[in-house]
Amino acid sequence: MSHVLTLVAPPGQLAPALPARARDAIAALGADPGTPDWLAEGEAADLPFTGLNPEQAVAAALAALGGAAVDAIAQPAEGRRKALLIADMDSTIVTSETLDELAAYAGLKERVAEITRRSMNGEIDFATALRERVAMLEGLGLEALEGTWKGTHLMPGARALVRTMAAHGAHCALASGGFTWFTGRVAALCGFTSHHANVLLDDGRALTGRVAEPVFDRDAKLATLIALATEKGLPLAATLAVGDGANDLAMIGAAGLGVAFRAKPVVAAAARARVDHNDLRALLYAQGYRAAEIAAD
Structure with a gap:
């Protein structure tokens, strides 16, 4: 995957449904997303993807999360x-x-x-x-x-x-x-x-x-x-x-x-x-x- 979207929330507040919701949102825009990779249970997860620019991925993910206290950062996967x-x-x-x-x-x-x-x-x-x-x-x-x-x-x-x-x-x-x-x-x-x-x-x-x-x-x-x-x-x-x-x-x-x-x-x-x-x-x-x-x- 060429890019990665990282979702971070205060400890215990990143429910499994949230990365899944973000995954569906960027897929709807034409991205090819991978499986969420948990960096810290309940706090941070990576979502690899291709086929969408980082700005679009962040905007789609945050919109899908509906105001949840989640930060989203998308960037190229290489050299992060x-x-x-x-x-x-x-x-x-x-x-x-x-x-x-x-x-x-x-x-x-x-x-x-x-x-x-x-x-x-x-x-x-x-x-x-x-x-x-x-x-x-x-x-x-x-x-x-x-x-x-x-x-x-x-x-x-x-x-x-x-x-x-x-x-x-x-x-x-x-x-x-x-x-x-x-x-x-x-x-x-x-x-x-x-x-x-x-x-x-x-x-x-x-x-x-x-x-x-x-x-x-x-x-x-x-x-x-x-x-x-x-x-x-x-x-x-x-x-x-x-x-x-x-x-x-x-x-x-x-x-x-x-x-x-x-x-x-x-x-x-x-x-x-x-x-x-x-x-x-x-x-x-x-x-x-x-x-x-x-x-x-």
């Missing part, structure tokens, strides 16, 4: 396991927007979060928005960084995603529009091989209200993906990119498997694959990993 992961951090690998949480220590969370929202929706330029938000934090004591870090939590499935792919030889990189102060800590906690982000400037006691130039933005994320793939001798088809905001769109579009994870509307609409209902382990199932191969989270 990726050798390079590049992941956004805020609202992807961690549950929060670290800059917004940092701004809370200055009593500015709502103002900063509104700028973040507009930037992540692609309504305003990312670099301009970042400089504006950082400028508002001038004079904030460095202890606020530690306080923000203590309240930062990993997204469910984050460690499982990174540790599983790394165990199978993949280079795992964190690429964030946030700050190296946080990405270094998240990278160490999850097991990322490298991390790439903005540098937040301080005078040893407090933030200066500036970020080192050039800003690590949408183009820098894409450049990092391309540079790492080139360094590893990998085609872009062998890469996986995941994120939720507009500054992730370029790397998501260029990667072999680009995933919008619980993403902003502009990102969800543009991405070829999306995860709306599940945690980050869905990205492992999309690559054909079975439950027994997945590392502990």
Whole structure:
């Protein structure tokens, strides 16, 4: 079979009838589907098929599932396991927007979060928005960084995603529009091989209200993906990119498997694959990993 449709639901919610229903739906459009292959009982199943493009297969499957909390990702069967992961951090690998949480220590969370929202929706330029938000934090004591870090939590499935792919030889990189102060800590906690982000400037006691130039933005994320793939001798088809905001769109579009994870509307609409209902382990199932191969989270 040339392609595979992967269906993923929260544990215990993928009843056997659901892959069967998806199989019937794509068959009705002229596909030649195979037998569902369970990757995790009650949670994830592969449905091999030929004769239909991935977008049609996903649309037909989701329509047939009638609003069930199921994510569907279709792609070529060959080369689905990726050798390079590049992941956004805020609202992807961690549950929060670290800059917004940092701004809370200055009593500015709502103002900063509104700028973040507009930037992540692609309504305003990312670099301009970042400089504006950082400028508002001038004079904030460095202890606020530690306080923000203590309240930062990993997204469910984050460690499982990174540790599983790394165990199978993949280079795992964190690429964030946030700050190296946080990405270094998240990278160490999850097991990322490298991390790439903005540098937040301080005078040893407090933030200066500036970020080192050039800003690590949408183009820098894409450049990092391309540079790492080139360094590893990998085609872009062998890469996986995941994120939720507009500054992730370029790397998501260029990667072999680009995933919008619980993403902003502009990102969800543009991405070829999306995860709306599940945690980050869905990205492992999309690559054909079975439950027994997945590392502990």
